[in-house]
Amino acid sequence: MHIIARCPRCGYRWWLDATGADRRMRCRKCWRLLRVPDLTEVPKAAEVISQAQSELYVDDSGRTYG
Numbered sequence: 001m002h003i004i005a006r007c008p009r010c011g012y013r014w015w016l017d018a019t020g021a022d023r024r025m026r027c028r029k030c031w032r033l034l035r036v037p038d039l040t041e042v043p044k045a046a047e048v049i050s051q052a053q054s055e056l057y058v059d060d061s062g063r064t065y066g
Contacts, residue, residue: 002008007032008058035060 007027014028022038040065041062 003036005034005036007034033060035062037062 003018003020004013005016005020005025005061006013007030009032010027010030012027012029014034016025018039020036022036024033024035
């Protein structure tokens, strides 16, 4: 399974394998620290995103705003 990580600051996207889940990583472009969710959190996050009517922001601690 692959994860597509997207930096909330610069929008840069890159592929991670499953070992990148549930870790903090730095963006490869702007070096912002971000949290990659655990694989068990992904279905819940996808459900929240599909129900959102506008843009959704998830901070480093996993809280969602939108």
